[in-house]
Amino acid sequence: MWDYTETVKDHFLNPRNVGQIDDANAVGEVGSLACGDALKLMLKVDVNEVITDAKFQTFGCASAIASSSALTEMVKGMKLSDAAKITNADIADFLGGLPKEKMHCSVMGREALEAAIANYRGVPLPTVEGEVVCECFGVTDIEVRRAIAESHLRTVEEVTNFTKAGGGCGKCHDRLQEILNESATSVKAKIIPLRGPKRMTTIQKIKAVEDVFEREVRPTLRKDGGDIELIDVDGDTVIVSLRGACGSCAKSRTTLKEYVEKKLREQILDTLTVEEDRA
């Protein structure tokens, strides 16, 4: 049984603003029957670009209905420009939070709002372009990247919770991990420029190596039942021990040199070498 807040239960059992606006001038429709949830948001926007009325129709679970109801309550009386700033987190906050597996319901609310605003302005939606990453739910890389950046997602599971991508057949998990890696690298590069010809103390190196391991290396190795442990850093030599399935894998040497060492050189110092602990 899902752990819904009282506000979610209230908006689910007594949804506000269910129905249609016949003369709506901003309509956003997202989702589909096959996907398991869908929302049609209808807004009436006046000449001053103030939302004077909002109604919805939703197909979906309790949190999808509650998110839709919350969204209509939030936007009524708002200027369109302010409504455009509403994020999925705002919708979830309005409801006192949503179970993490249900965050995609709040994302659906935000997407419907964006679609409605785009419909009012007569502009196409940015997400219609882009590469379809998840074919089961028709999610593009643009949507995935945006969710990663907005909600600071770190794992494939979190991406699925927020976007549904990867929640079907699972074939796109590798691609999602790649996008996560790319996003993590670009965020990292902006905030802490780790690379470059600079001197690092051993402590700094250990921290940086652990960070790369945790963020990128371990998730990849764990998929094959393996793991890696940092034993020591001696000068530019990073000494590690491979665990689990990696420990007995004939290709472990290749993994260390071609994958782990490459990652560390890319992201920390290009003089680093990786050696396996033989003790």
Add this chain to the structure above:
Amino acid sequence: MNSIVYMDNNATTRVAPEVVEVMMPYFSDLYGNPSSMHTFGGQVGAALVQARTKIANLLGASPDELVFTSCGTESDSTAILSAVRANPEKRHVVTTRVEHPAVKNLAENLHAFTGHKYRVTQLGVDSHGLLNLDEYEKALTDDTAVVSVMWANNETGVIFPVKEMAAIAKARGILFHTDAVQAVGKIPINLQDTAINFLSLSGHKLHAPKGIGVLYVRKGTPFSPFLIGGHQEKGRRGGTENTAAIVGLGRACELAGARMTVENTRVKLLRDKLEKGLLSTIPNAILNGHEFMRLPNTSNISFEYIEGEAILLHLNTLGICASSGSACTSGSLEPSHVMRAMGVPFTAAHGSIRFSLSIYNTEEEVDFVLQHLPPIIEKLRNMSPFWHNRHKA
């Protein structure tokens, strides 16, 4: 009505008061270990012998063909691993697309237990949830180590012809396991009449407590234990016996045998009244699973254009307990594997609700559901964009 209307008996059942009664002494006065040499423990051992006989009677088996386990899942794992270990050179397993995860996930991960890759054939079902026996026969090869097919499906109640399938497997020299967790106690079973090698059952599905299961192992079937330890169960399953639960299961099986006719008449009538009532008053409602080849207590109905979790939570506010094969209730994002295997149309796949009754349900309860469900469906459909557009598509 503020009390609970419990119609989720395929998930678990109420422990029968008669079962609780016979169990209680084994939590207090009769705490001895049945393996002990003294009379104090030995009298508990004698009670287990009686319980074993009662369970064997319900199954049409011999008492020494039963191994007590902790649950249906343990029984399934023990049986399937036993069968593949008995045929180490064979690397093929036949099962169905609609098995319970206890079988499905094990079959898909046999390499983790055996160190060998296995080819798994998952037999499909038609839109009524039925298997095709020709397809089954064709799937069997000289490399097939074991067939595992459930007796009755937990979501739809659809019954598979396991007796016939076991005979076909036997003729090919292939071991046959059936997960009969949903069938035992609901429909007559006589294992003597069959070629079934292994059968799993779970106590809490037939008004015994949780934490007790049984694996039937036909005499002469190769067996290797899953839990290795003491001499309990003649070395077939280590671990001190769950004495109270075994005594309880014995009583539950005795009751199930005595109530089998009631289950198949009164409970079935209640189920049929509920089902016909819902299908006749609610438009765009579809029965999932074959109308007749089915357990007497189960009804799985899809309500088109709405989603199952929303229906369940509305029912929940009225104290009505049911379950759903919708994505949102399973924690995954896709409808249940059973609904998908049956090819339930996508307008209906997310809106399936399962009602599973027991002898404890009453006609008043059925009337209560018939009174309250239609307005819930109507309310949710009024909210659904697809309901309003259903004629356009």
